[in-house]
Amino acid sequence: MLLGAAALLSACAIQPPPRNAAPYSLRTAPDADATPSDAYPSPDSHDPLTGDQSGSSAEEGATGAPAAATEKPRTDATSVPTSGSNHIPAADAYAVPAAIVHAWLATRTGPATKTAFLTFDDGPSSLTPQVLDALKALHVPATFFAIGRSLELNPAPAQRAMAEGHAICLHSYSHDYAYLYPGRVGNVVNIATDFDHALSVAKRVLGPTYAPGGYRYPGGHMSWTGLEDADVALAQRGVSWIDWNCMSGDADAHPPASPDEAMARLTKTFVEDGSPSAAVMLNHDKAGAHVTLATLPRFVQFFRDRGYRFGIIG
Ligand SMILES: [Zn+2]
Numbered sequence: 001m002l003l004g005a006a007a008l009l010s011a012c013a014i015q016p017p018p019r020n021a022a023p024y025s026l027r028t029a030p031d032a033d034a035t036p037s038d039a040y041p042s043p044d045s046h047d048p049l050t051g052d053q054s055g056s057s058a059e060e061g062a063t064g065a066p067a068a069a070t071e072k073p074r075t076d077a078t079s080v081p082t083s084g085s086n087h088i089p090a091a092d093a094y095a096v097p098a099a100i101v102h103a104w105l106a107t108r109t110g111p112a113t114k115t116a117f118l119t120f121d122d123g124p125s126s127l128t129p130q131v132l133d134a135l136k137a138l139h140v141p142a143t144f145f146a147i148g149r150s151l152e153l154n155p156a157p158a159q160r161a162m163a164e165g166h167a168i169c170l171h172s173y174s175h176d177y178a179y180l181y182p183g184r185v186g187n188v189v190n191i192a193t194d195f196d197h198a199l200s201v202a203k204r205v206l207g208p209t210y211a212p213g214g215y216r217y218p219g220g221h222m223s224w225t226g227l228e229d230a231d232v233a234l235a236q237r238g239v240s241w242i243d244w245n246c247m248s249g250d251a252d253a254h255p256p257a258s259p260d261e262a263m264a265r266l267t268k269t270f271v272e273d274g275s276p277s278a279a280v281m282l283n284h285d286k287a288g289a290h291v292t293l294a295t296l297p298r299f300v301q302f303f304r305d306r307g308y309r310f311g312i313i314g
Helices: 002-013 056-063 089-094 098-107 128-138 148-153 156-163 188-206 228-236 259-272 290-305
Strands: 115-121 143-146 167-170 278-284
Touching: 098 278, 115 128, 115 290, 128 156, 128 290, 143 148, 143 156, 148 188, 156 167, 156 188, 167 188, 188 228, 259 290, 278 290
Parallel strands: 115 143, 115 278, 143 167
Antiparallel strands: none
């Protein structure tokens, strides 16, 4: 496991630089440290949350217009992903390749500058625009692990997330445990077929240049057995699987009923994992995750109080 992670890290370090680095990016190439700049979180710096997107969020959140009506060809170069990536060029400054984040999790290491990755699974949903509003107010970027089927039904929040500097990774097309893991054992053919379907949907929704570096297994890699072949199939597609090392607990059998309880779950899981310098926090932007939404400012403050910057998983 350690050797595999080291190989991933090494392979990452020799990749060519991004083709369209943001003009204010502090990095020109992924490196082993890969500390993102604070271009996004700092209110004083240029950040993709300001600009001509203002006002659109409330409208999108309020109208509830049929999502399919908003699916249209995307021609604005600032709101589509850098070719071969899962985020816009302006987000390069704080994006870390998924292979590096995977290695940090696998080896329980991290960057020199503590970095938090807020991740949201199971969207897009009717809650996602509100999550985006909250992230915009907090000046924090996040990574959305989207379900292909939901992207197909409700593409607008994912398109908005992309345009506002967040990253979109994939979380299967079907989210069907019985199909992906019959008998709780990974089925490589089904997982790969399902992934390819999700990717084709995502390219249609987010643009043909979209390419995710990260995939989160529904339920998490840690929950199943026999995923070795599926891991290889994903790697052959340029994708690393990503679990987490702290969480809000919003998908637990007994999810937090209040922000205080959600903060207690975060604190407990964060401490149990040894206060990792690369903190990958599991949340959900499914329709019922209102406690998570309400607690987001406190989650962000938790990490800021401990000196973390915020990054996205590229
Ligand atoms: Zn899920």
